[in-house]
Amino acid sequence: xxxxxxxxxxxxxxxxxxxxxxxxxxxxxxxxxxxxxxxxxxxxxxxxxxxxxxxxxxxxxxxxxxxxxxxxxxxxxxxxxxxxxxxxxxxxxxxxxxxxxxxxxxxxxxxxxxxxxxxxxxx
Amino acid sequence: xxxxxxxxxxxxxxxxxxxxxxxxxxxxxxxxxxxxxxxxxxxxxxxxxxxxxxxxxxxxxxxxxxxxxxxxxxxxxxxxxxxxxxxxxxxxxxxxxxxxxxxxxxxxxxxxxxxxxxxxxxxxxxxxxxxxxxxxxxxxxxxxxxxxxxxxxxxxxxxxxxxxxxxxxxxxxxxxxxxxxxxxxxxxxxxxxxxxxxxxxxxxxxxxxxxxxxxxxxxxxxxxxxxxxxxxxxxxxxxxxxxxxxxxxxxxxxxxxxxxxxxxxxxxxxxxxxxxxxx
Numbered sequence: 001x002x003x004x005x006x007x008x009x010x011x012x013x014x015x016x017x018x019x020x021x022x023x024x025x026x027x028x029x030x031x032x033x034x035x036x037x038x039x040x041x042x043x044x045x046x047x048x049x050x051x052x053x054x055x056x057x058x059x060x061x062x063x064x065x066x067x068x069x070x071x072x073x074x075x076x077x078x079x080x081x082x083x084x085x086x087x088x089x090x091x092x093x094x095x096x097x098x099x100x101x102x103x104x105x106x107x108x109x110x111x112x113x114x115x116x117x118x119x120x121x122x123x
Numbered sequence: 124x125x126x127x128x129x130x131x132x133x134x135x136x137x138x139x140x141x142x143x144x145x146x147x148x149x150x151x152x153x154x155x156x157x158x159x160x161x162x163x164x165x166x167x168x169x170x171x172x173x174x175x176x177x178x179x180x181x182x183x184x185x186x187x188x189x190x191x192x193x194x195x196x197x198x199x200x201x202x203x204x205x206x207x208x209x210x211x212x213x214x215x216x217x218x219x220x221x222x223x224x225x226x227x228x229x230x231x232x233x234x235x236x237x238x239x240x241x242x243x244x245x246x247x248x249x250x251x252x253x254x255x256x257x258x259x260x261x262x263x264x265x266x267x268x269x270x271x272x273x274x275x276x277x278x279x280x281x282x283x284x285x286x287x288x289x290x291x292x293x294x295x296x297x298x299x300x301x302x303x304x305x306x307x308x309x310x311x312x313x314x315x316x317x318x319x320x321x322x323x324x325x326x327x328x329x330x331x332x333x334x335x336x337x338x339x340x341x342x343x344x345x346x347x348x349x350x351x352x353x354x355x356x357x358x359x360x361x362x363x364x365x366x367x368x369x370x371x372x373x374x375x376x377x378x379x380x381x382x383x384x385x386x387x388x389x390x391x392x393x394x395x396x397x398x399x400x401x402x
Contacts, residue, residue, distance in 0.1 A: 017183060026357065028353065029130075032353070033127055033130065036126050041125065043348070049348060054342060072352070072353045073349045080335050080339060082179065082335075087201070087204070087332060099263075101263075105202055112205075112336055115212070116208075116215070116339040117339030117342075
């Protein structure tokens, strides 16, 4: 049964996405704590993150990845992409089944996710 | 407080939140936000950003297991994700405009409702075998799920109502940085008359997509701080993975009640702090 195979692939995809993301975040945590462990933590007032940590392009400029925070943030971006990849995979599967209603449904959801990620430019 | 110390405390608190969130079905996000904001004095915007990320992690981690077992309904999930993701984008935009005091009050009310619904929860596993809905037929939403007596088919009812409730669930998720699991289950279980097991697993499956729809906006607004999100995400993820393995036995009813009382106190404190403008 096609749906069953799809569900198994989705299951693997989710695990790989979360696993890889958690690994990046942990690697970043080691670097971050080694660099800043003894600094004072202050989250009481909201300042907003520097521009380099606000977008994928900022992170991939590589300068950000020299810091633990950049690695953590890249892991978090990977995490945000995991459900998007799941929707994209669902779209492909429905395309293979020629289930046009659900091709349209998945495309609409994917478009919303992509819009939110790429068009919300740093204010 | 030093960053190392702060990270350890936040990690531990998040682990406990994830554990209790998974055991009670409330979800980690709805617990971790007030703890960060009230007990550790973290700005509500940072707390919401970090929670949202942890919600994606736990949903994706848990969904991976449930999808394999064949409980969640993929078509119902993806169809309702139209409503939740559009709602989430709207909620995230609202979050950048509503003052944090207002967000705190809404959060408290949602927290009260969530704990009420989790305490009242009586899983009625009687599938609706009534006549098929026309919409459900067109969208091929009806399906079957494994029970003790083999595969049981069910019919999906009242789709517009479910869709509207999902849009609201998405908006609250985007505004408060939570998974909105309680409302999603309500929409499917009571609204669309899906079997409880199917509702709860499909809800879990949808939470990740809903949270991802607003996480991009939070990231670009600078609400997601790596130093804070790191221990929250890792802690909640580890706690909820463990929590999913620990079965909620009937003997733990006392734990449920004590925990429910703690939630109510936190909810009232959020509302109080919102009203007095302390958050």
